Amino acid sequence: MPKVKIFADSTCDLPQEWIRDYGIGIIPLYVTFGDTTYRDGVDISVAELYAKVDKTGSLPKTAAPSPADFVQAFSPDIEAGRDIVYISLSSELSSTYQNALIAAEEFPEGKVTVVDSLNLSTGIGLQVMKAVKAAEAGKSAREIAELVTSVRPLVETEFVIDSLDYLYKGGRCSGMQNLVGSLLKIRPVIKVIDGKMTPAYKVRGKREKALEQMLNNALVNRDQMDPDLIFVTHSMADEDAQELKRILKEKTGASEVAVSDAGCVISSHCGAKTIGILYVKKP
Structure with a gap:
């Protein structure tokens, strides 16, 4: 098992079988219709989302995971002795990146490295897959973060x-x-x-x-x-x-x-x- 665990959020749009097979941690964003909030890809599917839009005539609101969501997601791997590299939805589009930074401060320095993808969808997923392969090759969290940062503008x-x-x-x-x-x-x-x-x-x-x-x-x-x-x-x-x-x-x-x-x-x-x-x- 790699010593570094790669995390992304639900907007990376990677195939579910890849997420499972490569052991990628996924933190869902939120989708809210009226008073009901759903976790993206967990509590609601895309087909269900479109059906609700057709029925209500309005779009849902979307929201970033909270710092507490990140802490909860990261804790088991930190406790197991692994480091984490989390690759976020673009900071220009969401507060997801900022909330992950807040969560990272709850852990010992260097245990959680947060990288802004400056992208969305599989524009994030491409960076995640580079990180996954680097983790499998035994690269450190710092080396993986540097790799992703170099790939990001490409x-x-x-x-x-x-x-x-x-x-x-x-x-x-x-x-x-x-x-x-x-x-x-x-x-x-x-x-x-x-x-x-x-x-x-x-x-x-x-x-x-x-x-x-x-x-x-x-x-x-x-x-x-x-x-x-x-x-x-x-x-x-x-x-x-x-x-x-x-x-x-x-x-x-x-x-x-x-x-x-x-x-x-x-x-x-x-x-x-x-x-x-x-x-x-x-x-």
Whole structure:
């Protein structure tokens, strides 16, 4: 068993079997509808989340784990003599990172190392998998944190949002933008830049056109891609994800192109049929 345990939160969107097989600790964020709060991926599924949005007509609120949640999650491994590296959701998007830092102060110095991913979804997951492999190779917590920090600016994260509805309901675009966007079939493409969700460009027309543009954007960098792992991450768009996986595998020769499902927190901000391509560039 590695001497360093790798933790992430539920927004890393890694496949459940990977989380189990690699022994990754996951700390869930919270999703709240009215007076009821659910743990992301534990008490509520993405299908259930969308059903509740359709029924209520409003989006849930999302919240970070508390410092106490982190202390509770970290304590068993610390007591077992292991060090911890926790890779968080971007500090630009959530207080998750700050709350983990507060929790780390409850343990002896150096036992818990907190790294800001400056990313979301499998943009975090790519960094987590680098950390997992380093831990398996016997690297120290400090060495793993340095590795993740060096990989962090090389992560490319791009998503096609199928509808402006969730951005509108979440207050991220105006009613007029939503109306015009719906009439013109405009699909925004989001990139993560400096830890923030940034509108990169918009594609007008059929969904296939937007997916083709995103795929082409990735393939332009095929020679610069780290060949170890590419993610196609989606919310209720498995057919499109599998087709993107097939093409990426054929065109890049990557060792692994993995499809993963976006969790409730990511889905509640982006909506159904959101789909992204995420990879690491070579140094």
